[in-house]
Amino acid sequence: DTAVSQTPKYLVTQMGNDKSIKCEQNLGHDTMYWYKQDSKKFLKIMFSYNNKELIINETVPNRFSPKSPDKAHLNLHINSLELGDSAVYFCASSQANRQNEQFFGPGTRLTVL
Amino acid sequence: AQKITQTQPGMFVQEKEAVTLDCTYDTSDPSYGLFWYKQPSSGEMIFLIYQGSYDQQNATEGRYSLNFQKARKSANLVISASQLGDSAMYFCAMREGRTSYGKLTFGQGTILTVHP
Numbered sequence: 001d002t003a004v005s006q007t008p009k010y011l012v013t014q015m016g017n018d019k020s021i022k023c024e025q026n027l028g029h030d031t032m033y034w035y036k037q038d039s040k041k042f043l044k045i046m047f048s049y050n051n052k053e054l055i056i057n058e059t060v061p062n063r064f065s066p067k068s069p070d071k072a073h074l075n076l077h078i079n080s081l082e083l084g085d086s087a088v089y090f091c092a093s094s095q096a097n098r099q100n101e102q103f104f105g106p107g108t109r110l111t112v113l
Numbered sequence: 114a115q116k117i118t119q120t121q122p123g124m125f126v127q128e129k130e131a132v133t134l135d136c137t138y139d140t141s142d143p144s145y146g147l148f149w150y151k152q153p154s155s156g157e158m159i160f161l162i163y164q165g166s167y168d169q170q171n172a173t174e175g176r177y178s179l180n181f182q183k184a185r186k187s188a189n190l191v192i193s194a195s196q197l198g199d200s201a202m203y204f205c206a207m208r209e210g211r212t213s214y215g216k217l218t219f220g221q222g223t224i225l226t227v228h229p
Contacts, residue, residue, distance in 0.1 A: 033216070035217075040221075041152075041202060041221075041222050042219070042221060042222075043204065043206075043217075043219040044219070045216040045217065045218075048216055056216050058216075088156065090158060092158075100146065100208065100215075101148060101160045101163055102148075102160070102217060103160065104150075104157065104158035104159075104160075106156065106157050107156050107157065107158075109156075
């Protein structure tokens with residue numbers, strides 16, 4: 001019973017292509033996130049949605065566009081991929097409560113050639 | 114300025130010994146939460162423990178405890194009775210503000226290696 005799932009797990013593509021990563025959570029959470037982990041393992045927030053509304057949009061190029069069709073899904077579309085986009089992308093979800101720990105998906109390793 | 118600092122790039126511990134992973138944070142918000150996550154070599158992020166800024170007692174979860182020193186702005190993770198399976202990267206993270214759906218700001222991580 002996967003709590004937060006992402007597809008695909010690996011994505012290898014050429015520079016200039018457009019690609020999407022899908023995320024789904026079955027925890028009934030109302031908030032979802034996208035994080036990027038670079039080659040040095042540094043994790044940084046990209047976006048956050050609460051009840052399908054964008055609430056966090058960190059300094060991310062507008063080639064990255066998140067879409068939340070419903071509370072259980074948050075997809076990430078990337079246009080005109082660049083070499084520097086190579087990273088592991090993590091989706092996470094949480095429920096508004098006192099502790100608010102975020103549950104992470106398994107990650108999607110994106111390699112841009 | 115770094116909001117979360119983990120000064121130990123790597124740590125080694127003997128199996129069954131205890132180990133402390135350091136984390137200091139910087140915030141002017143009186144309301145915040147501190148988290149520790151484990152990332153094994155397989156890559157997933159596993160939530161370990163949480164400490165709220167208003168919590169009076171240090172958090173504990175099984176073999177994990179958080180040594181929270183508010184005045185010093187430190188939130189060190191203590192792992193007791195280390196096991197080989199504890200070998201992984203460990204991240205300290207902070208959520209600022211009362212908003213329950215705030216972003217997590219992560220430290221650089223500490224690689225822990227447990228020797229048999």
